[in-house]
Amino acid sequence: MQKLTNKEEEIMKILWRLKKAFVKEIMSEIEGEKPHYNTLSTIVRNLEDKNYVAHEAFGKTHRYYPIISKESYRKKFVNASIVDYFDNSYKNLVSFFAKEEKISVEELQEIIDLIEKRK
Template sequence: MEKLTNKEEEIMKILWTLERAFVKEIMEQIAGDKPHYNTLSTIVRNLEEKNYVGHEAFGKTHRYFPIVSKADYRQKFVNSSMVDYFDNSYKNLVSFFAKEEKISVEDLKEIINLIEKKK
């Protein structure tokens, strides 16, 4: 599974939400500065070439849908981030978020409870 660009990830998030969409419908969901229609269409076709999306043809128009699930992509991304940035250590990952104050004590307690319940 190939890593996506930030713009490709943004488009995939929209497709995961909408489940099936024409380029026009994807465009409507983009927040902020919207790309030109042809640019967006090219990004979607690139996602198709990377086997992230498929399409149904309706004459000359296509309705796109995700082939790769959000969960599968997230797992791949988190696993590669773990290896690349945290020495494949969940402890290092959680420590990073704690030092950056991105996770609260309550969140950590909840995580510990989840782990203990699995035992």
């Protein structure tokens, strides 16, 4: 599974949310500055080449749908990030967010409760 560019990830998030969409429907979901239609179409075809999406043909028009789940993608690349940036340590990951004040004591307690329930 190849890592996606930021723009490809943005398009995949839209497709995961919509389940199936034509390029014009994807375009309408993009927030902020919208790419040219042909540019977006090329990005979606690149996602198909990378085996992230497939399509159904309706004449000359294609409706695209994800063939890689959001969960599969998240698992692969979150794990890679933990290896690359946190020395393969979830403790280092959680510590990072605690130091950056991105996680509250209550959220940490919820995580502890989840771990204890699994024992």
